[in-house]
Amino acid sequence: MADMTVYRARKVITMDPGRPFAECVAVRDGRIVSTGTIESMQPWLTRYSHEIDDTFAGKIIMPGFIDPHTHFAFSSSYLTMHYVGPIDSPGPQGINKGLLTRGEVMAKLQEAADSDPDPNAPVIVWGLDPASQGGNLHRDELDTIKTKRPIWVISYAPHFIYLNSVALEKAKIPDNTNVHGVMRYPDGRLNGQFVELEAGRLALGAMREAIAVRGGADGIKRMADIARQAGVTTTAEMIFGKGNFENEWKLYSQIVPADDFPLRMGLVSLELGLHADHGAGGADFLLKAMKRSSDKLFFHGVKFLSDGSFPAMSLRLNFPGYLDGSNGIRNDIPWDELHERMLPYWKAGIQIHCHANGDEAVDATLDALARLQKLQPAFDHRFTIEHYCISTPDQARRLKALGGCASVNNYFVHYRSQLHSNEGFGPDRSEAVARLGSLEREGVVFALHSDYSLVLVPLHPLTAAWAAVNRVALDGKTVMAPGERIGVERALRAITIDAAYVLGADRKLGSLEPGKLADFTILEEDPFEVDPMALRDIKIWGTVLGGKPQPA
Amino acid sequence: MITDRSETEEARKVNPLAGKETLSMLMGIFEAARVVPRTAPSLVLPLTIISGFLGAGKTTLVNRLLSDPGGRRIAVLVNDFAAVNIDEELIRFQSGDTIGLTNGCACCSINGDLVNAIQRLVDRDEPPDAVVLEASGVADPRGIAQVALANPAMRLDSIVTLVDAETFPERLRDDRTRSTVVSQLTAADIVAINKMDLAGKRQRSEILGLIEASAPGRTLVETSHSNIPAEVVLGATGRASSTFMCAPADHVGGFSSTTRSWQHPLHREAMLQALRRLPPYVIRAKGIFSFEGEQDTRYVYQRVGTREYLDALQGSSAPHAGSELVLIGYADHWNEPELAALIS
Ligand SMILES: [Zn+2]
Numbered sequence: 001m002a003d004m005t006v007y008r009a010r011k012v013i014t015m016d017p018g019r020p021f022a023e024c025v026a027v028r029d030g031r032i033v034s035t036g037t038i039e040s041m042q043p044w045l046t047r048y049s050h051e052i053d054d055t056f057a058g059k060i061i062m063p064g065f066i067d068p069h070t071h072f073a074f075s076s077s078y079l080t081m082h083y084v085g086p087i088d089s090p091g092p093q094g095i096n097k098g099l100l101t102r103g104e105v106m107a108k109l110q111e112a113a114d115s116d117p118d119p120n121a122p123v124i125v126w127g128l129d130p131a132s133q134g135g136n137l138h139r140d141e142l143d144t145i146k147t148k149r150p151i152w153v154i155s156y157a158p159h160f161i162y163l164n165s166v167a168l169e170k171a172k173i174p175d176n177t178n179v180h181g182v183m184r185y186p187d188g189r190l191n192g193q194f195v196e197l198e199a200g201r202l203a204l205g206a207m208r209e210a211i212a213v214r215g216g217a218d219g220i221k222r223m224a225d226i227a228r229q230a231g232v233t234t235t236a237e238m239i240f241g242k243g244n245f246e247n248e249w250k251l252y253s254q255i256v257p258a259d260d261f262p263l264r265m266g267l268v269s270l271e272l273g274l275h276a277d278h279g280a281g282g283a284d285f286l287l288k289a290m291k292r293s294s295d296k297l298f299f300h301g302v303k304f305l306s307d308g309s310f311p312a313m314s315l316r317l318n319f320p321g322y323l324d325g326s327n328g329i330r331n332d333i334p335w336d337e338l339h340e341r342m343l344p345y346w347k348a349g350i351q352i353h354c355h356a357n358g359d360e361a362v363d364a365t366l367d368a369l370a371r372l373q374k375l376q377p378a379f380d381h382r383f384t385i386e387h388y389c390i391s392t393p394d395q396a397r398r399l400k401a402l403g404g405c406a407s408v409n410n411y412f413v414h415y416r417s418q419l420h421s422n423e424g425f426g427p428d429r430s431e432a433v434a435r436l437g438s439l440e441r442e443g444v445v446f447a448l449h450s451d452y453s454l455v456l457v458p459l460h461p462l463t464a465a466w467a468a469v470n471r472v473a474l475d476g477k478t479v480m481a482p483g484e485r486i487g488v489e490r491a492l493r494a495i496t497i498d499a500a501y502v503l504g505a506d507r508k509l510g511s512l513e514p515g516k517l518a519d520f521t522i523l524e525e526d527p528f529e530v531d532p533m534a535l536r537d538i539k540i541w542g543t544v545l546g547g548k549p550q551p552a
Numbered sequence: 553m554i555t556d557r558s559e560t561e562e563a564r565k566v567n568p569l570a571g572k573e574t575l576s577m578l579m580g581i582f583e584a585a586r587v588v589p590r591t592a593p594s595l596v597l598p599l600t601i602i603s604g605f606l607g608a609g610k611t612t613l614v615n616r617l618l619s620d621p622g623g624r625r626i627a628v629l630v631n632d633f634a635a636v637n638i639d640e641e642l643i644r645f646q647s648g649d650t651i652g653l654t655n656g657c658a659c660c661s662i663n664g665d666l667v668n669a670i671q672r673l674v675d676r677d678e679p680p681d682a683v684v685l686e687a688s689g690v691a692d693p694r695g696i697a698q699v700a701l702a703n704p705a706m707r708l709d710s711i712v713t714l715v716d717a718e719t720f721p722e723r724l725r726d727d728r729t730r731s732t733v734v735s736q737l738t739a740a741d742i743v744a745i746n747k748m749d750l751a752g753k754r755q756r757s758e759i760l761g762l763i764e765a766s767a768p769g770r771t772l773v774e775t776s777h778s779n780i781p782a783e784v785v786l787g788a789t790g791r792a793s794s795t796f797m798c799a800p801a802d803h804v805g806g807f808s809s810t811t812r813s814w815q816h817p818l819h820r821e822a823m824l825q826a827l828r829r830l831p832p833y834v835i836r837a838k839g840i841f842s843f844e845g846e847q848d849t850r851y852v853y854q855r856v857g858t859r860e861y862l863d864a865l866q867g868s869s870a871p872h873a874g875s876e877l878v879l880i881g882y883a884d885h886w887n888e889p890e891l892a893a894l895i896s
Contacts (some may be wrong), residue, residue, distance in 0.1 A: 077582050087566050126574055129566050157570035157735075158577045158695040197694060197708060197739075201701045204581055208702055211585035243587030243668050244675060276672060 064233025064519030069449035085127025102134030139192030171206035307361035315358030410434035580699030593705035604714030713740035
């Protein structure tokens with residue numbers, strides 16, 4: 001077998017601004033030896049045995065895409081949850097319209113059942129109001145929904161749960177059960193209704209089990225496949241150790257290092273979890289845990305939170321606040337204590353990531369960073385504000401002055417900004433969501449991320465780049481705050497080298513340079529040549545991870 | 553489509569808060585699917601939920617339990633979800649084992665944090681003897697109860713709902729608070745009425761009538777300053793049942809107890825039937841039983857109001873024929889001969 005493989009391509013985009021383009025990449029032992037042309041590589045090729053691989057001859061090689069903020073371990077169930085309630089209710093995809101009749105409810109149930117072809121995927125529907133929507137559902141009625149999938153319907157107030165026959169089978173309710181609230185037809189047959197706590201526990205226990213068997217290792221592998229098909233080679237789990245640190249480590253360390261797992265993964269530990277387990281010793285514990293890291297699975301940084309979520313409209317805003325005069329939630333640690341909790345990590349040189357969605361929370365986060373800088377000044381600390389959805393130009397300038405970075409969920413520009421113009425944040429802030437132009441003008445390093453699967457946007461870095469370049473809203477034509485658009489090159493940086501930077505991994509990842517890990521995204525078209533509006537439509541052949549091709 | 557007007561009117565009556573509670577409950581169950589081990593639990597912890605509207609005295613009760621837990625190690629989970637709940641500050645400085653629930657990950661709500669906090673308790677080298685959860689003052693406690701019970705290592709001991717006698721009738725009349733207050737009452741196994749000492753005779757019977765109309769058949773405890781002993785809220789421990797007996801029986805909020813023991817195995821059905829006929833002034837019953845024909849197994853029995861729990865006692869290796877029963881109840885109506893006749 002040859003020492004080196006030389007991949008020839010239509011074009012190699014290195015994301016090394018000094019040597020931006022090439023024709024081939026030479027790889028040895030999973031790492032890059034050289035980029036250039038066959039001719040330019042001759043000094044290597046004459047010294048090492050090699051083979052030339054033309055699999056990508058007509059394609060584009062880019063550094064593997066990096067999504068630096070994901071949540072693969074979270075159940076994706078609630079993204080696929082369906083709503084049948086009688087009043088309008090905000091959901092991840094926008095406002096769920098209230099349903100007025102039983103007929104509409106049944107049609108929605110059928111639609112929910114048809115939404116996933118997997119016969120094992122639970123159908124979880126909530127919101128039924130028996131008083132206004134035709135009474136309680138029951139098993140025989142639910143069985144008229146044509147599906148092999150188990151169905152759980154939860155009433156609008158958390159009192160009733162209704163199961164179809166498939167779900168009842170999963171719940172394994174003994175026929176002779178005398179648990180209060182397990183309801184029956186007059187002939188004694190279970191009618192699928194569960195009322196109040198003890199009975200609800202049985203029904204929801206079966207639902208939890210149905211979700212759990214699809215979570216864990218299987219769930220993470222499914223999500224990794226979604227990422228691979230989107231051209232991603234590295235993600236970072238942004239809330240690690242929320243439940244049990246060692247159990248979660250066991251799960252990841254069994255899955256991620258395996259040869260057939262298609263991604264590298266960073267694990268960013270939640271400070272709340274470290275604090276609960278180790279008190280003031282959290283930073284020391286994390287430093288020790290970092291010794292377990294490998295190139296495929298590595299501990300990186302610590303995560304704090306300062307406010308609520310963008311789609312759930314619980315982020316914190318400065319004046320004039322929300323349209324309805326309300327405001328969102330602060331998170332966990334009081335804002336004026338945030339820097340104290342961050343200090344041990346700051347001192348230990350552990351990179352800090354702090355969730356801040358709204359401008360008031362961004363201020364609080366910047367205040368914490370300013371206090372840290374006063375207590376112990378530092379360069380190259382890469383303190384990163386996560387999400388950075390609603391911000392102001394002065395905040396970008398201050399972030400630069402304090403030496404911080406941003407990891408931005410900019411998918412919302414497309415998917416939600418118009419919606420929140422009327423609902424929640426008002427027109428000004430909704431239009432200017434994800435101010436990437438301001439960050440670029442101030443010279444702040446920033447990355448783009450999806451937050452998948454906690455919010456309902458695709459995990460698809462080319463879509464993030466597309467949204468960054470075009471800022472086209474959901475109506476397909478309105479450009480939201482055109483002054484916050486960025487160019488294609490900057491957008492591609494934000495899903496490769498600059499994303500590696502905010503993960504502290506730019507020595508090894510993010511660009512195609514000698515010595516770096518041979519992670520590529522293989523595209524069918526050149527993102528610099530296509531119409532910027534077609535960026536997200538570029539076909540992705542697949543990825544190469546550590547020199548090993550992984551077709552999508 | 554033409555919309556039937558009456559239907560829209562009906563739909564408008566839906567309380568959007570209830571929807572939020574349901575969503576939050578579902579988030580909690582999803583989180584439980586992620587963090588709760590799928591193996592059978594090796595222990596079962598009793599859970600007591602303290603419910604009641606804002607200002608009803610939940611924090612005072614929690615503080616009392618912490619300062620006088622009756623020989624138990626209790627862990628208290630405090631819900632600081634509502635911005636209006638400034639009570640958490642008060643609790644934070646108690647010496648006991650208090651865990652302030654937080655919004656956890658902002659994306660997945662307080663209930664995600666509850667799931668994690670409970671799992672941490674279960675995973676402890678020395679788990680607590682009892683878990684107390686303070687529910688939000690503005691919520692139906694069922695949602696959070698359902699989330700706590702998503703962990704198979706938890707057993708619901710009881711829901712105790714506190715009522716402020718002074719403000720209760722008004723809360724019940726007010727459209728904005730009625731449904732929450734009623735849901736807290738109907739969820740309760742024990743309704744504890746605070747400030748009854750300040751109420752006159754007529755007010756007292758009005759309040760009792762209102763509670764009976766909203767949530768019939770609940771076990772009622774009248775008290776002031778949430779002065780209810782741990783034995784009533786959490787049930788009896790073997791050793792501590794005398795600590796509250798000195799409470800003057802003629803005083804509102806006084807409680808009595810009695811203990812029975814048997815050296816011979818009991819007839820299972822006869823005993824259970826008798827316990828189901830206990831008069832309403834008995835708030836709690838706790839027993840350790842040996843039944844005829846099952847000498848190798850001992851059972852633990854708990855009864856609160858109408859909620860009943862019977863299970864084989866974990867880790868009871870040495871066969872032991874003895875049985876014991878502790879009854880706790882309301883001193884005002886305590887009738888020792890009646891109890892003696894019922895449970896012999
Ligand atoms: Zn996140």
